[in-house]
Amino acid sequence: DPTMPMRSRKGTVVAPQALLMMYDELVMDSAESPARQISDHSHEDAQRITRAYTLALGRPANAHEIDRAIEFVQRARKSFETEPAMHADHRLAHRDAVDAELAAWALFCQSLFASNEFIYLQ
Amino acid sequence: MSVYEHNLYSRRQALQNTAVGFGGLALAAMLGQSSSAAESSLPQAAANPLAAKPPHFPARAKRIVFLFMKGGPSHVDTFDPKPELDRLHGQAPPFALPKVTFAKQGNLLKSPWKFRQYGQSGLPVSDLFPNVARHVDDLCILRSVHGTNPAHGGALLKLHTGSDQFVRPSLGAWVTYGLGTENENLPAFVTICPTLAHGGVNNWGTAFLPAYCQGTPIGNASLPAKQAAIKHIRNQRISPALQRQQLDLIAAMNRDHIETVGQSQSLEGRLHSFELAFRMQSSMPDIQDLSQETAATHRSYGLDDPVTENFGRQCLMARRFLEAGVRFVQVTHSDSDVQWDQHGNLYQGHTKNASEVDKPIAGFLEDLKQRGLLKDTLVLWGGEFGRTPTAQGNDGRDHNPHGFTMWMAGGGVKSGLAYGATDEFGYYAVENKMHVHDLHATILHLLGLDHERLTYRYAGRDFRLTDVAGHVAQAILA
Numbered sequence: 001d002p003t004m005p006m007r008s009r010k011g012t013v014v015a016p017q018a019l020l021m022m023y024d025e026l027v028m029d030s031a032e033s034p035a036r037q038i039s040d041h042s043h044e045d046a047q048r049i050t051r052a053y054t055l056a057l058g059r060p061a062n063a064h065e066i067d068r069a070i071e072f073v074q075r076a077r078k079s080f081e082t083e084p085a086m087h088a089d090h091r092l093a094h095r096d097a098v099d100a101e102l103a104a105w106a107l108f109c110q111s112l113f114a115s116n117e118f119i120y121l122q
Numbered sequence: 123m124s125v126y127e128h129n130l131y132s133r134r135q136a137l138q139n140t141a142v143g144f145g146g147l148a149l150a151a152m153l154g155q156s157s158s159a160a161e162s163s164l165p166q167a168a169a170n171p172l173a174a175k176p177p178h179f180p181a182r183a184k185r186i187v188f189l190f191m192k193g194g195p196s197h198v199d200t201f202d203p204k205p206e207l208d209r210l211h212g213q214a215p216p217f218a219l220p221k222v223t224f225a226k227q228g229n230l231l232k233s234p235w236k237f238r239q240y241g242q243s244g245l246p247v248s249d250l251f252p253n254v255a256r257h258v259d260d261l262c263i264l265r266s267v268h269g270t271n272p273a274h275g276g277a278l279l280k281l282h283t284g285s286d287q288f289v290r291p292s293l294g295a296w297v298t299y300g301l302g303t304e305n306e307n308l309p310a311f312v313t314i315c316p317t318l319a320h321g322g323v324n325n326w327g328t329a330f331l332p333a334y335c336q337g338t339p340i341g342n343a344s345l346p347a348k349q350a351a352i353k354h355i356r357n358q359r360i361s362p363a364l365q366r367q368q369l370d371l372i373a374a375m376n377r378d379h380i381e382t383v384g385q386s387q388s389l390e391g392r393l394h395s396f397e398l399a400f401r402m403q404s405s406m407p408d409i410q411d412l413s414q415e416t417a418a419t420h421r422s423y424g425l426d427d428p429v430t431e432n433f434g435r436q437c438l439m440a441r442r443f444l445e446a447g448v449r450f451v452q453v454t455h456s457d458s459d460v461q462w463d464q465h466g467n468l469y470q471g472h473t474k475n476a477s478e479v480d481k482p483i484a485g486f487l488e489d490l491k492q493r494g495l496l497k498d499t500l501v502l503w504g505g506e507f508g509r510t511p512t513a514q515g516n517d518g519r520d521h522n523p524h525g526f527t528m529w530m531a532g533g534g535v536k537s538g539l540a541y542g543a544t545d546e547f548g549y550y551a552v553e554n555k556m557h558v559h560d561l562h563a564t565i566l567h568l569l570g571l572d573h574e575r576l577t578y579r580y581a582g583r584d585f586r587l588t589d590v591a592g593h594v595a596q597a598i599l600a
Contacts, residue, residue, distance in 0.1 A: 019352070
C-alpha cells in the first residue's frame with residue numbers, strides 16, 4: 001500500500017504486478033530497445049546474451065545461463081515466425097523473419113527486466 | 123569492447139563498499155531478524171503466503187460475501203418499519219438531533235412504501251424488496267447498526283477498514299491474513315465492480331498488512347459488469363505456450379538468484395505472484411464465463427432483464443468465485459450517479475435502485491441454498507449508513523450513521539430474526555446497539571477468528587481490525 005510506510009519489503013508483491021511486468025504494452029515495447037542494442041552489438045547468440053546480462057544486471061552471463069537463454073530465444077523465434085496468428089496483438093507479428101527475430105530477443109530482454117535480480121538490490 | 127566490460131562494478135558492490143559498509147550489513151541483519159520474529163506466527167509464509175490457514179476456533183462460515191449498497195439505503199423504507207413516523211408525518215422531530223449532521227434536517231417524513239409481513243417469522247419488509255422478502259426466514263436483520271460517519275468517505279472507510287481517521291487494512295485483508303485461500307489459482311479476496319470513490323482502493327487495501335492480503339478488483343463501478351476484468355489478464359500478444367515458456371525462464375532465473383543471495387520472503391513471494399498471475403489467466407476468465415450456467419439460472423439472477431442484468435451478473439460471478447474457494451467476495455451496487463444516496467427524490471431513486479438488486483439478490487440466496495453453500499457462507503447486505511426519518515428538502519432523506527439496518531444470512535447466524543432496534547422514529551440505535559466494531563468482531567467470530575487475537579505488529583504495537591473495541595453479538599449466533 002503506497003500510503004503506508006513499511007519497515008521492510010517483505011510481502012509487497014502481488015499477482016497483478018506480475019501480470020503487468022509480463023503483459024503491459026509499455027513494458028513489452030520498451031524491451032525492443034535493448035533488443036536492438038544487443039542485436040547491433042553482435043550476430044552471435046551467446047555474445048548477445050552476455051551483452052544483455054551486462055546491460056541489465058551488471059555482470060556477464062555464465063555458461064548455463066547462456067544455454068538456457070539460447071534455447072528460449074530459439075523457441076520464441078520459431079513461434080513468432082511460424083505461428084504469427086497466435087501472437088495476434090503483438091506489434092511485430094504478421095511481418096517478416098527479421099521482426100520475428102527482434103520479437104524473440106525483446107521477449108528475452110523483457111524476461112530479464114521481470115526477474116528478481118534486475119528489480120531487487122541485495 | 124565498451125567501457126562496461128573493463129570497469130565492471132555492480133551497483134550492489136558500490137552500495138556495500140561505501141560509507142554504509144558494515145553498518146549497512148548489520149542493519150540488514152537486524153531487519154532480517156526482527157522480521158522473521160514477526161513472521162514466525164505465520165505458518166507456511168515462506169511457501170505460498172496465501173495458503174489456507176486454520177482459524178482460531180471452529181468456524182461457522184468458511185467464506186463471506188458482502189453485498190455493498192453504496193450511498194446508504196434508508197432503513198425506515200426497507201427493513202425497519204416505523205408506525206410512529208407515519209403517524210407524526212410532517213411534524214418537527216420531538217427529539218434532539220445529533221450535534222453534527224451532514225445537512226439541515228427538516229420535519230418527519232413517513233415512508234412512501236407499505237411494509238408487509240413475510241414467512242414464518244412474520245418479519246416485515248417494505249415493497250421495495252418483494253423478492254428478498256420471500257427469503258426473510260433466512261435473514262438475520264440487524265436493526266441497530268451505528269457508528270460509521272456522517273459523510274460517505276469516512277463512512278465507507280469506517281465500514282470497510284474500521285477507521286475513518288487513519289489508513290488501515292480492510293476487512294477483506296484481515297480475513298485473508300487470518301485464513302488465506304482454499305484455491306491457489308485465484309486471489310483470496312475479490313471485489314467486483316467496486317467504487318473508486320470515497321476511500322477507493324483503501325476499502326480493499328492492506329495498509330500495513332502484507333501486500334498479498336489486498337483485494338483484487340474486477341472492473342469498477344463505472345464499467346458494465348460484462349466488461350469487468352482484471353487488468354492484463356487477457357494477453358493476445360504472445361501465445362499461451364510461449365507465455366508458459368517465458369514464465370519458466372523467469373522462474374529459473376529467480377530460483378538461481380535465490381540460491382546465490384539466500385532465501386528471502388520477498389523474492390519467493392514474487393515467484394509465487396508470477397505463478398498465481400499465470401494461473402489466474404486461465405482461472406479468472408473461466409469463472410467470469412457465465413455462459414456455462416443454465417438458462418434457468420440466468421433468469422433467476424435477472425440476466426434476461428436489462429434492469430437487473432448488470433447487478434445479476436455481478437452476483438452470479440460472486441457465486442462462482444465463492445464456489446471456487448475465494449475467501450472474501452465483495453459485490454458493490456453503485457454507478458456513476460448517486461446510487462442509494464437519495465437526498466432528494468427518495469421515491470424514484472430508491473425504487474430504481476431496489477429494482478436493480480432485489481431479484482438478483484433473491485436469486486443469489488436461492489442459488490447458494492440449493493448448492494448447499496448458504497450454510498457455510500456468510501452473506502452480509504447493507505450500505506455505509508442509513509437515512510434520516512427527518513426530511514431533506516421535500517422528498518429526500520439525509521445520511522444517518524446513528525442507527526441503520528444491515529442483514530446477514532447463512533454462515534452460522536440465526537435466521538428469521540430481527541436483532542436490535544432503533545427508536546420509534548428510526549433515528550438512533552437504542553437497543554442491542556451494534557457498533558461497526560461490534561459488527562466486525564461478529565463477522566470475524568463467524569469465520570472462526572478471535573478479533574482480539576488476529577493482530578499484526580506494526581509501528582511498535584499490535585494492531586487489529588477492531589482497534590480497542592468490538593464485542594461479538596452472541597445473541598445472533600446460531
